[in-house]
Amino acid sequence: IHTRSANAKWLDEIAHTNPLWIHTRDAARLGVATGDLVRVETELGHFVVKAWVTEGIRPGVVACSHHMGRWKLDAQGDRGQRQLSATVAIERAGTAWTMRRQRGVEPYASTDRDTARIWWSDAGVHQNLTFPVHPDPISGMHCWHQAVRVRRAEPGDRHADIVVDTARSRAVYQQWLARTRPAPQVSPDGTRRPYWLLRPLKPDRAAYALPGPKPEAT
Structure with missing residues (x-):
């Protein structure tokens, strides 16, 4: 849920968590049942999330919505969006960072009486931090479909734990960046992207221009 929908209190009540979809066959192999904690390992680290066992996904594939898991630090107090944000603590050891939930969503008093009626505490898992940037070699856009390893959570793991190595x-970003094609080398008209591409709010044409001289027409 992005900014606009995350501020819609009715949507927050309907959807406020993001379990890991896992096929029944894979769950049986791992010894995992719905609600169990699993550790999802990526190239950068891992996150801990609850499993949701279902036949609504292909065996060998897992899925987890990246729209959940909003968080804030305790020092932020009451500022910001609260009905879908958990309070976390962040620790650093060299280039390794750990984020652990301290408190979940809580009811609070405001000019909107519904905020005192909040009954849920789970805000989901902010898995986005654990995935490296994989620029698509053609478009340069980030690829969300990535290979991961799933296993049962370890002793001491807690729901929504996140560990990453910056x-x-x-390093992974540099590897993928080397596979991309620099725009100045492939742009046919010296622009970053086609001006004719439809956008709700289109910038000025000058914003599309790449720095340097335009390529000669062929």
């Missing part, structure tokens, strides 16, 4: 993140 040095590893930088």
